[in-house]
Amino acid sequence: MKVMVVGSGGREHAIIKKIKENPEVTEIYALPGNGGMLGDAQCVDIGAKDIAGITDFARENGIDYAIVAPDDPLVMGAVDRLTAAGIPCFGPTAAAAAIEGSKVFAKELMKKYGIPTAAYRVFDSAEEALEYVRTAPMPTVVKADGLALGKGVIIAEDVKEAEAAVKSIMEDRIFGESGAKVVIEEFLTGPEVSVLAFTDGHTLVPMVSSMDHKRALDGDEGLNTGGMGTVAPNPFYTKEVAAECMEKIFLPTVKAMNAEGRTFKGCLYFGLMVTPAGPKVIEYNCRFGDPETQVVLPLLKTDLLTVMRAVTEERLAEVPVEFSDGSACCVIMASGGYPGKYETGKKISVKKHPGCEIFAAGVRLAPDGSAETSGGRVLGVTAKAATLKEAADAAYSQVRDIDFDGAFYRKDIGKRALAALEKG
Numbered sequence: 001m002k003v004m005v006v007g008s009g010g011r012e013h014a015i016i017k018k019i020k021e022n023p024e025v026t027e028i029y030a031l032p033g034n035g036g037m038l039g040d041a042q043c044v045d046i047g048a049k050d051i052a053g054i055t056d057f058a059r060e061n062g063i064d065y066a067i068v069a070p071d072d073p074l075v076m077g078a079v080d081r082l083t084a085a086g087i088p089c090f091g092p093t094a095a096a097a098a099i100e101g102s103k104v105f106a107k108e109l110m111k112k113y114g115i116p117t118a119a120y121r122v123f124d125s126a127e128e129a130l131e132y133v134r135t136a137p138m139p140t141v142v143k144a145d146g147l148a149l150g151k152g153v154i155i156a157e158d159v160k161e162a163e164a165a166v167k168s169i170m171e172d173r174i175f176g177e178s179g180a181k182v183v184i185e186e187f188l189t190g191p192e193v194s195v196l197a198f199t200d201g202h203t204l205v206p207m208v209s210s211m212d213h214k215r216a217l218d219g220d221e222g223l224n225t226g227g228m229g230t231v232a233p234n235p236f237y238t239k240e241v242a243a244e245c246m247e248k249i250f251l252p253t254v255k256a257m258n259a260e261g262r263t264f265k266g267c268l269y270f271g272l273m274v275t276p277a278g279p280k281v282i283e284y285n286c287r288f289g290d291p292e293t294q295v296v297l298p299l300l301k302t303d304l305l306t307v308m309r310a311v312t313e314e315r316l317a318e319v320p321v322e323f324s325d326g327s328a329c330c331v332i333m334a335s336g337g338y339p340g341k342y343e344t345g346k347k348i349s350v351k352k353h354p355g356c357e358i359f360a361a362g363v364r365l366a367p368d369g370s371a372e373t374s375g376g377r378v379l380g381v382t383a384k385a386a387t388l389k390e391a392a393d394a395a396y397s398q399v400r401d402i403d404f405d406g407a408f409y410r411k412d413i414g415k416r417a418l419a420a421l422e423k424g
């Protein structure tokens with residue numbers, strides 16, 4: 001069986017390694033993939049947003065199953081095009097991917113169907129948005145409507161910051177057309193939990209919960225990044241919270257999307273905040289999270305491709321999906337300077353520890369065939385163990401045996417989760 005995975009980061013590498021475990025799989029292609037995946041997939045130089053190129057490649061190469069991982073091609077309709085070309089795929093249609101592609105759509109969906117989320121207002125005029133923030137309670141949260149590489153959210157501490165946020169998003173268009181509209185919402189507090197769920201539009205199966213670490217520096221300081229590390233499971237996601245999420249958030253979201261004629265099939269990502277008033281949705285993503293996937297999939301015991309194909313064929317209810325009881329920790333190794341300016345082309349040397357997995361993101365091959373850095377987030381180093389403490393220790397021990405010039409990583413991935421576990 002020939003499988004194609006669209007995307008190029010650590011998340012895609014984690015998906016590929018898991019797909020490879022299925023004995024029916026003979027070939028895996030990554031479009032475009034990266035130089036660090038080469039032992040696991042054949043990289044094809046077609047960009048993730050080249051929907052026509054992706055579809056032609058699938059047709060011409062007899063691809064039996066396609067997995068579209070990143071938000072952009074999903075929102076642009078890659079799954080619609082591949083499906084129309086007769087290629088079975090994993091991922092939502094463009095209509096369903098709007099749950100991530102438009103924050104205004106997501107907020108209106110939650111309001112209409114009574115799904116708990118922060119109170120909000122939508123503006124398509126900068127003038128009205130500015131007038132509103134002058135009397136809004138602070139802090140407040142200003143979000144660009146469209147996709148913005150995970151950076152379209154500004155938390156404003158006071159009116160001045162809120163005005164500056166509105167101006168930069170709506171007038172200066174720092175996120176381009178994604179800033180034609182803004183959502184301004186209530187500031188919520190509480191621990192954050194990521195829950196990825198398989199759904200075929202009928203059945204929803206949550207995966208093991210996880211915790212992202214979005215800020216660049218230890219102690220949740222510094223700029224927001226794509227994610228500097230993750231742990232799973234998330235201790236703040238108790239059985240009680242899970243039950244409440246299923247009843248008030250997960251199943252109502254699946255039903256709401258069906259009622260809107262936008263049935264969601266694929267991986268639906270719930271970014272949650274466990275507030276004093278119960279769990280609320282901070283954001284939906286229409287895809288696997290990065291780097292959540294790098295801790296969630298290593299804990300999946302069931303064959304991933306079997307689950308994915310059941311989602312595509314709308315028979316997820318028939319497949320028991322199991323996760324191991326242990327914990328996993330992923331530490332992201334980034335280029336010095338990320339998420340700001342950084343240099344690339346630094347040689348990467350690795351002394352691999354048994355039992356650890358190294359997922360490649362910003363990696364390319366130098367002309368001499370050696371691996372070198374090519375992006376901000378370079379590697380995701382994952383270990384799993386019976387306890388979170390052991391998993392974190394093993395991941396950091398592996399990290400210390402990886403080297404490239406300027407490498408930087410957070411030293412406290414898992415610390416907050418461990419403190420919560422100790423408190424009980």
Ligand code: AMP
Nearest residue numbers: 118141150151153185186187188282283
């Ligand atoms: P997002 O890019 O939507 O994941 O948002 C980035 C981060 O901003 C989230 O992970 C939260 O930490 C924070 N955030 C977003 N919305 C809110 C909110 N309403 N209240 C408090 N923090 C928020």
Ligand code: GLY
Nearest residue numbers: 212227289290291
């Ligand atoms: N880690 C957050 C995301 O994938 O959007």
